[in-house]
Amino acid sequence: MANNTALAQALEAAPPPRPGLTANQTAPSANRSNGAREDALVARLQAGDEAAFRTLVETYAGPMLSAARRVLADTGLAEDCVQEAFLNAFNALDRFESRGSLGAWLKRLAINAAISKLRRTWMREPAIDPLLPQFDDNGCRFEDPWREPDAAVDVQMERTELREAVLDKIDQLPPSYRTVLMLRDIEDYSTQETAHLLELSEGAVKVRLHRARAALKTLLAPVWAETIS
């Protein structure tokens, strides 16, 4: 059994959504039919309907696993997080208010579980400095000339092998930087939300985000070069 402190921490970082919170936490108005389906599911869950629990897990385990996998870059650990997140959610379902987004809440619980797991390894992660821009004594940048690929990024990303190459490079970022990149640039968390989740200052989040992007730029250089030659 997870201890009550761990559960309280997970839920404190991802409380059941309530009206008036950010777009990440509440269902967009354009998604009303989805919201209505979630409301009905929540009502069945809160009434203890066994089939509803299966529907819940079958519906949301995939997106939760995908989100946790992005943080951890490890499928096995991500599966552990999904399990932990669901069990935390089951214990908090009676507090869930149906006007929030169930899917967003569950995904957030999975991300929180992944971050919690990841934080234990941050002190041992490789340095990012070799991937950052280099400058000479005059403050001038050392930079290889860049040739913009002809195709737009979205068009290039339709190629499966290129998309996989980009995902592989993202996985090569040191975990704490990859997590900031994922939360800010992909999940659209605010700087403040990210800082709260990662227990960092907002300034530290901004620095990590920029370094993560700069390091990714270095890692992707050979990928772009291949698309040109």
Added chain:
Amino acid sequence: MSVVRQIRRALRLSLQKAGVLLTCEEFEAFVADFHEGRLDPTTRAKFELHLAFCPDCTDYLAAYQRSVAAAKSALTPQPNDPPPQAPQALIEAVLAAREAGSVAD
């Protein structure tokens, strides 16, 4: 390095030494805010002036912005992608754990 690039570099160095132009290292500090459209007008003008003289930073910024866009695109489900699926074993394990009333440490 092309002759044009060398000339621009020499000009840039002299302007940097005169304090008119940001160095590349100073420019670097503003890249993220520029990307997010958060620079105030004065800083943005200094940033863009540096870009006008610095092909290295122009290349760097283009590659930086493309990398951010690529990450977003690669990690965002495409319209034709099937929804992400979890292995059936994981689904059954979650349901079994719930039934057992146990929560993993």
